[in-house]
Amino acid sequence: MKRNISLLGLQWGDEGKGKVVDNLAKDLDAAVRYQGGHNAGHTLIVNGKKIVFHLLPSAICHENIKCFIGRGVVVSLDALFSEIKEAEEVLGEIEGRLRISSACSLIQPYHIQLDQLREQSNNLTKIGTTGRGIGTSYEDRVGRRSIRIADLYNEEKLRDKLYQALEFYNSIFKNSFGASQIDLHELLDDNLKQAEDLKPYVGNVIEEIRELQDQDKKILFEGAQGALLDISLGTYPYVTSSNLIGGVSAGVGISPSDIDYTIGITKAYTTRVGEGPFPTELFDEMGTYLAEKGGEVGATTGRPRRCGWLDGFLLNNMVKVSGVNGLCLTKIDVLDGLKKIKICTDYSSAQTKEAIIETMDIEDADPFYLELDGWSEPTAGKTDYDDLNANAKAFVEKIEEISGVPVIMISTGPKREDTIIREKI
Numbered sequence: 364m365k366r367n368i369s370l371l372g373l374q375w376g377d378e379g380k381g382k383v384v385d386n387l388a389k390d391l392d393a394a395v396r397y398q399g400g401h402n403a404g405h406t407l408i409v410n411g412k413k414i415v416f417h418l419l420p421s422a423i424c425h426e427n428i429k430c431f432i433g434r435g436v437v438v439s440l441d442a443l444f445s446e447i448k449e450a451e452e453v454l455g456e457i458e459g460r461l462r463i464s465s466a467c468s469l470i471q472p473y474h475i476q477l478d479q480l481r482e483q484s485n486n487l488t489k490i491g492t493t494g495r496g497i498g499t500s501y502e503d504r505v506g507r508r509s510i511r512i513a514d515l516y517n518e519e520k521l522r523d524k525l526y527q528a529l530e531f532y533n534s535i536f537k538n539s540f541g542a543s544q545i546d547l548h549e550l551l552d553d554n555l556k557q558a559e560d561l562k563p564y565v566g567n568v569i570e571e572i573r574e575l576q577d578q579d580k581k582i583l584f585e586g587a588q589g590a591l592l593d594i595s596l597g598t599y600p601y602v603t604s605s606n607l608i609g610g611v612s613a614g615v616g617i618s619p620s621d622i623d624y625t626i627g628i629t630k631a632y633t634t635r636v637g638e639g640p641f642p643t644e645l646f647d648e649m650g651t652y653l654a655e656k657g658g659e660v661g662a663t664t665g666r667p668r669r670c671g672w673l674d675g676f677l678l679n680n681m682v683k684v685s686g687v688n689g690l691c692l693t694k695i696d697v698l699d700g701l702k703k704i705k706i707c708t709d710y711s712s713a714q715t716k717e718a719i720i721e722t723m724d725i726e727d728a729d730p731f732y733l734e735l736d737g738w739s740e741p742t743a744g745k746t747d748y749d750d751l752n753a754n755a756k757a758f759v760e761k762i763e764e765i766s767g768v769p770v771i772m773i774s775t776g777p778k779r780e781d782t783i784i785r786e787k788i
């Protein structure tokens with residue numbers, strides 16, 4: 364029996380992780396977010412109602428599950444409190460089953476302001492960030508000057524750290540952007556007020572996870588974003604600022620060898636929000652069709668998602684670097700009714716494949732496609748693999764061949780129960 368399961372998206376995010384977690388949750392005891400922040404948007408349909416989680420683990424929907432936010436997450440307290448309030452309207456009180464590591468770095472208003480000013484500037488490379496202060500907060504973390512949750516409970520230290528931060532940020536705001544200044548006293552007051560409200564949620568996550576592991580409880584480590592957005596192994600610089608791949612250990616405080624099984628999620632096609640290369644992107648009516656049928660609108664920013672065919676070259680590479688044991692294929696139903704379906708299996712490029720894999724510089728990659736026959740009989744809502752038509756099965760099996768790992772789950776619709784389980788973990 365696998366007890367420590369890591370789950371991550373293998374594309375540029377929005378693979379349907381929220382829905383998959385919700386389906387797996389009935390068999391879990393605990394769920395942990397370990398990287399990213401409220402840049403994530405994970406959609407669940409619960410009792411016909413849509414819920415989007417940004418910072419909270421998606422498994423929080425299930426009353427019996429203990430939820431954690433590990434030290435690798437950057438936390439905006441404004442975002443956290445508004446999400447808790449929204450979640451409690453649907454789920455009832457969650458205070459008793461949510462613990463946040465006191466080692467998490469905070470996202471302060473100056474992080475958000477700088478992220479947005481940079482993105483709006485005509486002189487700087489636009490990444491197309493979510494504007495949530497994610498990258499700027501991680502910059503402070505790596506620069507060893509983050510304000511961590513524990514600092515909120517030492518007023519003198521907090522004041523000093525905020526003073527130092529504002530000396531730096533206010534000078535950039537004024538001199539580089541001609542933008543408004545942030546007041547130290549107001550910011551300190553806000554932090555102190557929020558610290559009180561946060562107290563019941565702050566905990567020693569490492570210890571609590573160890574206890575659960577000692578009791579042989581089943582724990583899911585929920586990745587946000589997708590492997591192609593990984594700061595180290597993704598399509599740099601058009602990435603987010605955290606490590607997804609291998610990030611569980613540092614982002615929670617467990618050993619890398621604790622992970623028993625890694626489940627990777629891929630859509631049956633590809634989407635991307637924000638800037639950056641996308642070799643299989645479709646600019647024709649097929650792209651519009653996928654966007655409309657798949658409802659491809661950003662769950663966090665409401666931006667339209669760019670759409671294209673499944674990229675098997677990248678999928679194979681991301682499976683290998685992430686140590687994925689089994690795949691979950693989502694949104695196969697979006698392809699229902701298409702006459703032909705394409706999968707990119709290789710690139711032609713001036714660079715060698717090895718060089719592409721090393722740098723993930725895919726600007727000039729020209730995709731080579733395999734064309735498969737589509738199917739008219741819908742997969743939508745199916746729950747049994749044997750009920751899929753032969754062409755849909757051939758598509759699934761081609762993905763197994765290209766990725767080198769089995770497809771253990773297939774998502775056939777946005778609802779929890781629209782799921783085919785081929786192999787139970």
Ligand code: GDP
Pocket residue numbers: 372376377378379380381382403404405406407408657658661662693694695696697774775776777778
């Ligand atoms: P996440 O960030 O990976 O959790 O994914 P998002 O929630 O941002 O985007 C996935 C979207 O697809 C959401 O609107 C889901 O409700 C929806 N979805 C998830 N799985 C399926 C599926 O198998 N079929 C269809 N049609 N929609 C799905």
Ligand code: IMO
Pocket residue numbers: 372375376377378402403404405490491492493494495496497498586587588589592601602603604636637638662
């Ligand atoms: P989920 O968890 C899709 C993208 C942004 C931008 C880049 C950097 O819902 O899959 P950031 O604000 O993180 O500095 O932006 O990363 N991005 C996502 N795209 N899904 C996400 O999360 C994303 N989180 C960040 O669009 O291109």
Ligand code: MG
Pocket residue numbers: 376377378403404405406662
């Ligand atoms: Mg999303």
